[in-house]
Amino acid sequence: MTPSCTALRAPGAVPVLGHIPRMLRDPCGFLSALPAYGDLVQVKLGPVNAVVICRPDLTRQMLLDHRTFDKGGPFFDRLREVIGNGLGTCPYSDHRRQRGLLQPLFRPARYPGYAAVMSQNIATEVEAWGDGQVIDVLPTMHAMTTRIGLLTMFAAPLDSTLLAELHHTINDSLTSMYPRILIPPQLDRLPLPGKRRYDRSRARLRQITEGFIAQYRQEGTDHHDLLSALLTTSQDGRSLSDTEICDQVVTMFVAGTDTTAAVLAWAVYLMARHPDVQERLQQEADTVLTGGTATWDDLPNLAYTRSVVTEILRLYPPGWMLTRTVTTDTELGGHHLPTGTALVFSSYLLHRIPEIYPQPERFDPDRWADRHAPASPGTFMPFGHGARKCIGDTFAMTEDTLGLATIAARWNVRLTSDQAPRPLARAILAPSKTLLRFSRRTSKHTRTLPGPGATG
Numbered sequence: 001m002t003p004s005c006t007a008l009r010a011p012g013a014v015p016v017l018g019h020i021p022r023m024l025r026d027p028c029g030f031l032s033a034l035p036a037y038g039d040l041v042q043v044k045l046g047p048v049n050a051v052v053i054c055r056p057d058l059t060r061q062m063l064l065d066h067r068t069f070d071k072g073g074p075f076f077d078r079l080r081e082v083i084g085n086g087l088g089t090c091p092y093s094d095h096r097r098q099r100g101l102l103q104p105l106f107r108p109a110r111y112p113g114y115a116a117v118m119s120q121n122i123a124t125e126v127e128a129w130g131d132g133q134v135i136d137v138l139p140t141m142h143a144m145t146t147r148i149g150l151l152t153m154f155a156a157p158l159d160s161t162l163l164a165e166l167h168h169t170i171n172d173s174l175t176s177m178y179p180r181i182l183i184p185p186q187l188d189r190l191p192l193p194g195k196r197r198y199d200r201s202r203a204r205l206r207q208i209t210e211g212f213i214a215q216y217r218q219e220g221t222d223h224h225d226l227l228s229a230l231l232t233t234s235q236d237g238r239s240l241s242d243t244e245i246c247d248q249v250v251t252m253f254v255a256g257t258d259t260t261a262a263v264l265a266w267a268v269y270l271m272a273r274h275p276d277v278q279e280r281l282q283q284e285a286d287t288v289l290t291g292g293t294a295t296w297d298d299l300p301n302l303a304y305t306r307s308v309v310t311e312i313l314r315l316y317p318p319g320w321m322l323t324r325t326v327t328t329d330t331e332l333g334g335h336h337l338p339t340g341t342a343l344v345f346s347s348y349l350l351h352r353i354p355e356i357y358p359q360p361e362r363f364d365p366d367r368w369a370d371r372h373a374p375a376s377p378g379t380f381m382p383f384g385h386g387a388r389k390c391i392g393d394t395f396a397m398t399e400d401t402l403g404l405a406t407i408a409a410r411w412n413v414r415l416t417s418d419q420a421p422r423p424l425a426r427a428i429l430a431p432s433k434t435l436l437r438f439s440r441r442t443s444k445h446t447r448t449l450p451g452p453g454a455t456g
């Protein structure tokens with residue numbers, strides 16, 4: 001029996017499907033209108049009742065108690081089908097162990113090395129664009145972040161033809177996953193549209209990853225990277241199985257490439273849409289960068305670029321809608337929540353509350369001019385909060401800031417149409433197809449070659 005909760009139900013549910021049509025047609029609009037109906041609001045996804053949390057303090061309270069509000073609910077139950085039981089999806093009972101396994105890879109000492117890989121690849125990628133070329137930004141940025149993800153996590157030379165396939169496969173898995181989040185597992189047997197694509201892409205993603213693992217095992221060399229660390233680690237006297245390793249590697253691919261690519265794609269679009277922002281980004285890049293390529297040492301001086309990235313994370317947080325499951329009868333915001341209740345929380349919704357962010361739809365990087373954290377905790381959470389907060393937040397900020405500054409240093413970006421991209425609410429929030437024209441800047445960086453050590 002579906003557990004009952006005392007929160008009000010959102011209007012507009014249709015028989016049988018409930019709010020699924022609304023969540024497919026305009027999920028962002030639907031979600032951000034919900035605070036008008038209460039602090040907790042019920043939505044009906046077919047036979048499943050989910051409860052959406054509409055207040056920052058309640059979202060924070062929920063995220064801080066990750067035992068009572070464990071990973072689960074429609075988003076994570078589906079994500080588990082794609083990435084298995086990795087750090088992002090594992091339950092409370094296994095989280096401390098898994099976090100301990102991966103945390104060493106995100107130690108501060110590792111970042112200068114990651115940033116060097118990022119700078120080099122960003123420079124090579126953006127230098128390859130032709131003067132006046134029209135670029136479809138999301139796939140271009142995703143190809144770049146997939147390459148960076150691979151090269152930072154896997155130091156051994158890997159079959160480069162797999163890169164393009166990997167990028168398409170991640171993309172396909174996440175795109176076809178969103179409708180499945182809304183469709184309850186009871187209906188999985190039906191031959192619904194997109195199901196074969198979903199099944200095929202997630203199987204292929206694991207197959208590619210298993211190939212990487214087999215290659216590493218065969219070579220037997222320690223490359224001092226993520227995969228080598230996972231292969232050589234042992235916990236409680238036992239090594240990790242190939243399935244456990246595969247789950248962690250797929251987690252990193254999925255969590256760490258589409259997200260940063262979506263931010264960069266929004267960034268170049270908004271740079272084209274707002275010439276004043278573009279000019280300020282270029283001025284900062286011209287002042288700070290020495291060779292037209294942003295590096296780790298430049299980061300403290302790229303304050304405006306960082307504000308632009310932060311404002312994009314506010315307006316278009318890639319992890320826009322996430323879920324939890326209630327593991328024991330509890331209360332939140334004065335409402336009873338029985339065991340098994342599915343909870344939905346959304347940084348997209350929280351970041352648009354006008355009392356916290358005046359004129360919330362306005363793109364205004366200067367909101368972040370003097371601060372990089374909002375006044376009260378829980379009101380800005382693109383990377384989540386508490387024990388399950390993103391392990392890759394610094395990695396992501398570094399990659400997106402270096403990427404945007406390097407693009408601004410070398411290119412003028414222009415719109416090719418007046419039509420704004422729609423936020424595509426897939427598993428990750430990304431812009432719909434966006435074609436932009438890139439013209440080489442006639443500045444001190446015009447004749448700059450890719451960064452030090454770059455190839456290609």
Ligand code: HEM
Pocket residue numbers: 087088089099251252255256257259260263317318319322323381382383384385387388389390391392393395396397
């Ligand atoms: C702009 C880029 C990114 C955004 C917006 C983002 C967002 C998030 C959010 C919101 C969570 C928390 C999910 C929850 O509470 O249910 C999360 C968790 C996670 N992220 Fe990220 N992420 C980004 C980039 C990355 C990168 C680059 C990596 C890895 C290299 C990464 C790896 C992870 C992992 C492994 C978790 C699970 C952490 C745990 O449960 O302990 N993410 N991310």
